[in-house]
Amino acid sequence: MFRLLSMALVLGLSMPVAAVAQSLQNILQTHQEEVLKPGRRTVGVVVDDLVASGLPQALPFLEAWRDREIVQRDTDGLFFRVIEDGDILILNDLDTGEARGAADKVSLTASRPNGGVRRAIGDALVQFQLSDPDITKRQAAVEAIERSMDATQLGPLAASVEGEPDPALKEIKTRLAGMLGALFADKQEARLAAIAALSGDLSVDVRAVLNTILASAPAVAPTVPDDVNIAQLLIVGTDISATEAYARLVSADLAPALITKPEIREALVANIVDGTVGEVALATLNTDATRALAYDMLSANGLVPPRVDATAQAEAIAAHSFLLQYAEPDTAITDAARSALTEIETSVAFNQSIDLGLDALSLASIYFLAAIGLAITFGVMGVINMAHGEFIMMGAYTGFVVQQFVPDYTLSIIIALPLAFAVTFGAGVLMERTVIRHLYHRPLETLLATFGISIALQQLAKNIFGTQARPLTSPDWLGGALVFNDVVAISYIRVAIFVLALMFLGLILFVLKRTRLGLEVRAVTQNPGMAASMGINPDRINMLTFGLGSGIAGIAGVAIGLYAKVTSEMGADYIVQSFMTVVVGGVGNVWGTLAGASLIGFLQKGIEWLNPSNTLAAQTYMILFIILFIQFRPKGIVALKGRAAAD
Known part of the structure; x- marks a missing residue:
């Protein structure tokens, strides 16, 4: 009945207000008892009259009634909405909403609808509010x-x-x-x-x-019923164990309960007569077999319920059908729902693959940005730069410092990108001129030296910025995510990093293929001796190349800082992946670096999807795969051409 009343409330209160002489107070006076002491059966009467009145003040009254703010003044029986002002109770007129003076609690009788009535009023209000102007x-x-x-x-x-x-x-x-x-x-x-x-x-x-x-719910019957909607017929031994099947028979009172060992023991103890139980001496009741024999003798004499042996259990199970029964009786409804759910689950699986691919593509973009600078320095110079991650860290901190002076986050990022390149380019040139140039063709000493520089730079960052993570805030237009549907979405930050990676790919290819610097770099990479004989200064090219690689790492640091927290150790999180990207893709090759980043990004996301609870295992499996990959293709996916490829 209340459903009809609540629907009437929606229709009635949404109609234009007619000019009626009736007031809300008059309606409430005819239902004093129902308003003061409402019940689930009587609240509908009040709501019905309020709907019929078409009064706009009926909605505020229902809200106040639900919230227990309606009182009746004892002197004249009028109803008011009460508002507490400290110790003073202000009475508001239900028709006009105007204050009608103050009163004390002694002179008022409050309406106290219980939880069920308040829920009923709330349901009517919710349905009415569907068409509210607000x-x-x-x-x-x-x-x-x-x-x-x-x-x-x-x-x-x-x-x-x-x-x-x-x-x-x-x-x-x-x-x-x-x-x-x-x-x-x-x-x-x-x-x-x-x-x-x-x-x-x-x-x-x-x-x-x-x-x-x-x-659906499990059910059991002597035969398969024709008048129920069956979800699945269960096969004993395949879909359900024999033990569970017999337990269901017992629960449905279709088979006697099994007698447990403790119950057998209690029955034997209760029937001890002159040192025997069922004509079996107590001294021999030291095995399950003899205790079962004694119990069976008691059962034959009608003293205890009989045991159900395995044969009887099997017969009882074979005599019944076990099934899952839909709660919905209409087979057409369940067939349609099952078909729709299957279609949705297939689409969800497809979209999850797309979402996983977008995540992998985003991760590959990050790895490409982190590794492209290393690919240039490692490929041209053969320098194992363990401090490459710290150049990423320096770029991220450069972006953080810029944001302390430029509060406009969009402008600060625009300034931070070239500034990070300049800072890390200068740091890379300084490092090459002071350390690396003295260690060419000495890979072990280079590795140890750059590893020491890495530690020193981390400590320097801690001394300047502290150990607490620093935020590199992205602009508002990079907030949120690009949502395709309820399954596929990617944050705008990741989209921006992907676009930045594409821009750098194009820029680096342009520099290497269309500029004199790129020509000289490729010449030194392919054959340093021949390049020197043609008037190219390999020492200068090495310096500029190392600076370029370091500068690109700085820009990558700004991009990565927007995605992750900026700390002194953030470079260490990417150095291993960067080296793997370069080695797998092919040392000194831009396209190889792109291929390596894609392979590692997709591989890592795939392993994490297969084993989402253990990211450390995912890293381990990925490294093992890469080790095996290098065994079969030691020069990487895209190998260098020329004499450098044979070095």
């Missing part, structure tokens, strides 16, 4: 319906869809009405149409609705 109230009403998913809300929600002025909220209402229709529509055709409309929706709540329709 969009925030309409949104709150929709959220309340999403939480409760009650059958009584289908009609009012569907009625409010057509007149909804906000397109986004209208779409939400339509979708929610579809879910409620799939669950509660009166006609089979309406439910089937609602289920079919949900088949393209990948959201979790739609899958929850379909799973609710497909909810």
